[in-house]
Amino acid sequence: MSLSIFCQKNSEFKAGKDDIGKEILFKNHKAETLNKTEVASIKALFKDENGRFYKSPIANSADGLGEEILNADGRWNPFGRPKSLFPTSDRQSAILGFAVASPTLTLAEGFRKISLTLHLKPQEGLIEKLKSLHLNSTFRFLLSGEKEWIEAEIGFPNSEANVDAEILDFFK
Incomplete structure (x- = not known):
């Protein structure tokens, strides 16, 4: 049943109470049928005003890591x-990533050049800013090999002309 x-x-x-004790209420924007479910885990990702990300692998806890909630009403920070x-945060820095997959990327032996194109809004000094961010150590690009992951090397464009058409090349 x-x-x-x-x-x-x-x-x-x-939705509980805010920091000054006022009741928080949410409204649904359309008629909906709600079904019984069970939540396996609650996690949170928070982005600060400087663009740094923090993770809470167990968001429904006092410290985001599983520490017991000591508030009398059981409140915890749902947004992490x-x-x-930074640099004295009580939350862990988050490592973000994404994957690109396609049958076109199925490669056999030999040397391949794979280009990932990022279209960026033209801004003066953008290429130098990207180079100053130490992307070689900030990002890791991994390709799936036959028996193990293969780390790619990063190449940067040399010219700032027409920035929105520039690409970052990743070589095997």
């Missing part, structure tokens, strides 16, 4: 905001 609840448009949902920011 499954439990389903129909909620009319603009139904209010309690650290109590203090």
Whole structure:
């Protein structure tokens, strides 16, 4: 037997209280049917005003890492905001990444050049700024090999002319 609840448009949902004790309410924007579910884990990713990311692998805890919640009402920070920011943050720095996959990238033996193109808004000094960010040590590019991962080497464009057409090359 499954439990389903129909909620009319603009139904209010309690979401605890804010820092000054005022009740927080959310509303749904359309009529919805809610079904019983079970949450396996709650994680959070927080971006500060300087673009740094912090992770909370166990967001529903006092410290984002599983520490017991000591608030009488059981409140915890759902968005993972650290109590203090870099460099003395109480949250771990997050490592972000993404994957690109395609049958076109299935490679056999031999040398290949793979280009990943990033279209960037033209800005004076952009290429020098990118080079100053130490992208070689900030980013890792891995290719799947037959038996192990192969780390790619990064190449940078040499000219700032027409920045939005420039590419970053990654060589095997």
